[in-house]
Amino acid sequence: MDLLISTQWLADHLNTPDLVLIDASWHMPATKRSGAAEFAEKHIPGAVFFDLDAVSDHSTPLPHMLPDAQSFARAMSALGLRNTSRAIIYDAAGLFSAPRLWWMLHVFGFHNVGILDGGLPAWIAEGRATETGPAPQRSGNFTPIRKDNLVAGLEEVRAALAGGSDLVLDARAADRFYGRAAEPRPGLACGHMPGALNLPSSDLVANGRLKEPQALKEALNALGVDGRQPVITSCGSGVSAAIITLAMARVGLPLGRLYDGSWTEWGGRADLPVATE
Secondary structure (H helix, E strand, C coil): CCCEECHHHHHHHCCCCCEEEEECCCCCHHHCCCHHHHHHHCECCCCEECCCCCCCCCCCCCCCCCCCHHHHHHHHHHCCCECCCEEEEECCCCCCCHHHHHHHHHHCCCCCEEEECCHHHHHHHCCCCCECCCCCCCCCECCCCCCHHHEECHHHHHHHHHHCCCEEEECCCHHHHCCCCCCCCCCCCCCECCCCEECCHHHHEECCEECCHHHHHHHHHCCCCCCCCCEEEECCCCCCHHHHHHHHHHCCCCCCEEECCHHHHHCCCCCCCCECC
C-alpha cells in the first residue's frame, strides 16, 4: 500500500472487505477537544476510532506511552484489524496524530498501512459523505511482532547525544525548542536536549498535508539527515515526532527510532541537562 492514500482512492475502495479505516484523531490537552466526541459527531463512513490515550501504557505517568504487545493486539483486533488487512489512518487536523498510529503499527509489525492525504478536512472539503454515531462493531485477529529497533528509550537517547551516534531531531516549534515559550504541560523545563536539532513538524506539513518529497528532502538534508547517520525523533509527547518519521519514509530514508517519552520525560526530570541555544 502507498504511504499516502488519496481521497479518491479511498472513496473507490471504501467498502472493500479487508480495508480497516481508522480515525486516529488526538488533540493537545489545552485545546479541550475530544477526538472520540468529534468522531461521534462526524466521521468517514465505516471508520472506527483509535483512542491514543486509552491504548497506552497506564503503568507510567507519562502520556500515551507505547502499550505492551498484547494490549495493543487486543485493541487493534477490537477495531477489526487482522494481519492480512489493509489499514488507512486519518485525523481531524489533516496530518497531526495519524502518523503516531502509523508508527505504532510499524512497531508492532504491521506494514500494510497508509495515511489519508489531507485527512478528514480534505474529505469534507470535497463534499464527500460523512456519518455520525458510534463506530460499527468489528472483530479482528491481529498478532503483533514488536520491533524495538523503531523505539528509543531515555538511556539510548542519552547515549546517542553523548556519543554523537545518532542525529536527534526535535519536532516541537522553535519557540518551545529554544525555551522562548512555556511548555503546554505544567512542570516541564523550557528548552531542549543539549545536542538535539530542531525540525518543527510544521515545516514538513502544508495545509494539512505532508509536503512534496523535494521540500521534505531539503528540510531533512539541511540538518544532515541523508541516511548515513541514524536518526532519533522526539517532540513533546511522541506524537508530532512521528511526522518526521513519516517524512523520512516518504523520501525513502530509514524510519530511525522515536523517543517515546520525548520532552515530557526529559524536561520533567531535574537530573537531566537542558539547553536554550
